Amino acid sequence: MASSMICSETQTRVSSVLNRDVKQYGKKFMFDCNEETCWSSDQGEYQWVSLDFPQSVKLSELKVQFQGGFSAKTCRLQGCLKDGDVTVISHFYPEDDNSLQSFPIQEAPAVDKVKIMFENSADFFGRIIVYSLDVLGEKAV
Template sequence: MASTSLINQDTRIKVSSVLNRDTTSFGKQHLIDGTEETCWNSEQGLPQHILVDFGTPAILQTINLTFQGGFVGKTCVALGSTPDQPNDYNVTLATFYPQDINPMQSFAMVCDQPIQRLKLVFEESTDFYGRITIYKFDVLGTR
């Protein structure tokens, strides 16, 4: 079965912080709005994270991220929760180390069970102050 985007109208996304609390300019909605002109920009401090509730369980395969160079998550951990324990992120899906570049980067996950929620943790940043800036975010997999 071919993987497709798991982000749809039923997907709920939360982020750890928004720069200057300016959700209009830098809020979570810009992660998935499809425009290259807008972005999610975190406040300073680490770790930062993105929480994704898919609405229905899915098999996760790939995370696609487009960072702003200079504000890249250097060490990223993808954690999942199962439908029977949605608040317990006890499934490690991947640890990856993005390059400090602007083009989209893709990262494979090891996932052999349905995942209800994803927590993408940015443990380190290329920014001295720990800020993360993402222009595009997607999760691919199967339902």
């Protein structure tokens, strides 16, 4: 059964943080299960979140909750094994609203690292706001 692949050993990076204010809008807030906190990117094209897992995983689902008006219209999930070539795993197209959205991932290869590219922001300045992000799957054997 699929479970969250994000753990305390998962290394996370983001493209930017609004006004570099990590205390108020940092990446950790995507994973704290608090509805009041969020990661807020700065403006610019192609915001992203990168997850580096402690071991290889096979992904089956991506869950994300944006703030309406600050969502991505197009998203691309990329992944790779350690020192491997980056490949596109899937594309998904979120709704521009506040709901928790779920995107199944079909036939994903085993990966050690994923990058979620948020393209075509609904915000005129390219900002993305994420309240919750989770990646479900299982450890690769």
